[in-house]
Amino acid sequence: MSKISESIKRYDFEDKIQGKAIYTPDFHPEGMIFAKTFRSKVSRAKILSLQLPPLPKGYFIVDHHDIPAKNIVPVVFEDQPVFAVDEVNYIGEPILLVVGPEKRVILEIMNNISIEYQIIQPILSIEEAETCSAPFIFNNKPYFVDYEYHKGNFDDSVRRAKRVISDEFKTGYQEQAYLETQSMVATYDGHTVCVQGSMQCPYYIVEALKVALGWNESRIRVIQMPTGGAFGGKEEFPSIPGVHAALAAIKSKRPVKLVYDRQEDIQCSSKRHPSIISIKSYLDENDEIIARDIDVKLDGGAYAGLSSVVLQRSIFAAAGCYNIENLFVRGTAYATNNVVSGAFRGFGGPQAFYAIEMHMENIAKQLKKDPIELRRKYFVKQGDTSSTQGTFHDPIVLDLIANEVIAMSDFKSKRLRFESEKLKGIGCSIFYHGCGFTGAGEAELIKPSVRIKKEKSEIEIFISSTEIGQGVLTTMRKIVSSTLEIPIDHVHHNYPDSRDCPDSGPTVASRTVLIVGRLLQDCAIEMKKRWNEESFEIIQSYVYPSHLRWDNQIFKGNAYPDYSWGANVVEVEINADTYEIDVKGIWAVYDIGIPIDDKIVKGQIEGGIVQGLGYAMMEVLESKKGKLSQDTFTTYIIPSSLDIPPIYSKLVKNPSTIGPFGARGLGEIPLVGVAPALACAVQQAIGTNITKIPITPEDIMKGVQL
C-alpha cells in the first residue's frame, strides 16, 4: 500500500461533528434581510401583465429591470435569462424577487402579486419535441445540439452483417437531493459585491456576476461556505441564486439571504437528464459484433444549460468499454418546457452505461453466452483506439477487474443456480468514467491555475476547488505535504475565496485530484527545490499533455485525459407478494489508480453506489404537464439506512501516469454502473427484459413470469 493512501483525520471533521461549521443558512451578517423568488406557475406562456401590491417600507422587488448589463445566465449558450422578461418557459422559472426583513410579510406580498399569462402550447417530452413544429423554444429547431461521430467503415459492416440485435431504453429524472438546499448570502459595501454560499464552482458565479452586472472582476468577490452536499446540483445552477442575491443586496444596500425550501429546490433546480437510447448491434456469420449504431436522446428542459456537454459525455460513454471497430453514434439534446436538466454525478454516463450494459446483457442472452465473458471478448486494451479514435496510452486492467468482481461475488455459480431458482437474479456491469473535461477542454476552456505560498515553515494552498464533502481540504494537503516531505500540519488550506484563489476550474468531472492535485504537486516539487528561500509563492497553470490529441469539430482523438474503470455485480431477490426488489449484495471493483486517502475513497464509493441504487430502483421523478410530481422528501424517495444492502468494494492498483501519486478521478464512477447491474439481476429474476429505470414494483408486476 502507498503511504499516501493511509487515512488521516479529515480537516473539516471537528467543525462538522461539533455542529460548529457555519453553512450558508446559519450565516447572519449584521442588518441582513431575506429574499424569496416569485416563479412561473405555467410551463410556457407570454407574460401579458404583472401587478404588484403596494410595498411596505423596507421591502423591495428585484427583477430584470435591476440588471445593469446582460440579463443572461452564462453557461454554454446565452439563452437563459436571470429573470424572465416577457415569456416563461418552465414551471419554476424565476420572474422576480421579493426582498425584505420579515419572511411572513414577504410571503404576503408574493401572494398578492397577480400575473396574466397567454398560454403557448408547451413541449413536454422528448417524443413531443421530436415531432413539434414552430414556435420552437430554442432558435429555429427543436433541440439545443445534435451531434454525430463515426469510427471505421460502418456502412460496409452493416452490409456484411448476418444478424441485428437492437434495444431501446428509457431513463428517468434524478434529483441530486443534497441535504442543504440552494443557499446564498450577498453583501454590498457600495463598491464590491460579495456572494457567499453553497456551491461547487466559485468562478462560474464570478463569471455570471460579471455578465449580469457588467462590472470589473475587482468589484466581485465569491466565497464558498461549508456546503451540505452538491453532486452536480451546485455546479451551474447556483449562478442563478448567486446573481439574484447580489442584485438584491445592491438594490437594498443590505446583506440579503436567499435560501430555497425543499419543494422549491426540487421543482426548479437542475436534474439528471431523462433519456431515450437506442442501440443496434450488427453481427457477422460467427456471431461477432462488427458494428454498432447508437442514438442518444436527452431531455434538456427549457434552456441549454450544460446539455451539450452532458450529451457529449453520453455519446462517448454509450460505446461502453468495448472495442467495436465500426461505429455510428448520434445524439440530440432536445428543448422542452420541462425544468432545466443539468449536471449530476456521472454527467450523462449513467444513462449511457445503463443502455450499453443492458444491450450487452441482451446480446449474451440471445447468443446463450456468459454475460461477463461476452463482454470480456470486446474489452478495450492498452494501444486500442477509443470510440473517438484516441489511443489508450495507459494499461487498462478490465480483465483483472472482471476477475476480481467474479471471484468476490461468486458470480458464475450464482448465475447458473438462479437459472432454476425463481425470483432470484444476479447481474453485472462494466464501465468507465472519463476524468477531467472533455477533449482539450482543460487546456482550451478551463485553463486551470493553482497557487501555493511559503511563509517561513508554513505553506498555504490557494485553489478554487470546493469542499463538498468529498474531502478536498484533506486530500490536497496530503498531496502537497507528501511532495514537500513536511508534516501535514504545516500545510494550510481553506474554503475558496475568489479574492485570493486563482481559477483552478470547477469542482466537477472527477478532475480535482487528477488535474488540480497534479498542478499542486508540480508546484510543491518546484517549491522543494527552492526550500531555502524564506518566503515565496509559486503559480502553476495547466499544460495539455503532448501525447494527447483532440478535434472538437468531429469528436476525434482522446476524449479525456485519463479514465477510471470499474465493474459491479448486484444480486437480488424479488418479493413474490409485493414485487419489491430485495438487494442481497453489491460487489464493486475499481481502478482509480492510487487512492489519496483510503477512508475518503471508501466514502465516495459507498455513497456513490447508494445514490446509484436510488437511481436504479427508488427515485421516481416524473414531469406531468411540466410539473414534477414528486417534489418533497415524502414523495421523492431517496435511500434510507434500511434500504442499504451489504456493499463489498475493492480497488485494483494500476497507477495513473498523469495524476499525483498515481491517482485517478473517483467522485463519479461509483454511481455509474449500479443501475445496469441491478437491472440485469432483476431481468434474470423475472425472465423479462427491463427497458427502463427506475424499476418499480409495478414494472416488475407487469413483467414477472412465475
Add this chain to the structure above:
Amino acid sequence: MKIDFVLNEEKVSVEVEHSNRLLDVLRDDLHQISVKEGCGEGECGSCSVLMNGKLVNSCLIAIASVDGCHILTLEGYRKTKRFEAIRKGFEVSGSVQCGFCTPGFVLAAEALLSENPDPSALEVMKGIEGNLCRCTGYQMIVAGILEAKEIGKGLW
C-alpha cells in the same frame, strides 16, 4: 406567547407565536446552528433534537408543546463524555462527509444508545432510519455508531 423550557440544561424563556416551529425558535431565537433544516416535513432528520430524551424532528414540533420540556441540541450534547465516544467513533469510521446531516445523526446515535447500549448493526440501521444522508451510503455511519458503543462502554 411566552414559552419556558430547558435548553441544554439551562432555563430559557422565549416570546413567540404559539404555532412557531421549535426548529425556527432554536435557530433564529436561540442560535442553535447545529439544528439544520433539510426538508421541513419530518422526513430527513437534519433538525433532530432530543425532547425529554426522545429523538424528535424539531420542524414538526409547535413551540407551544415545548413548554416545560427539556430540549437537548448538539450545542449542549457536545460537552458530554458520551459525545466524545461518538465523535471518536465517527472519526475513525469516516462517518462525516458534507456534514449537514451529522448533528442529526449524532443525536440519533445518542437516542439509540441510551435505549440500547449494545445494538447490533441491524438495530443501528433501524435506529437511524429517520435520518437521511446523501453522501455516505450509511455503512460508515453505522460503523461509527458501533465503534462509539465500544469506545463508550459503560457510558450508556
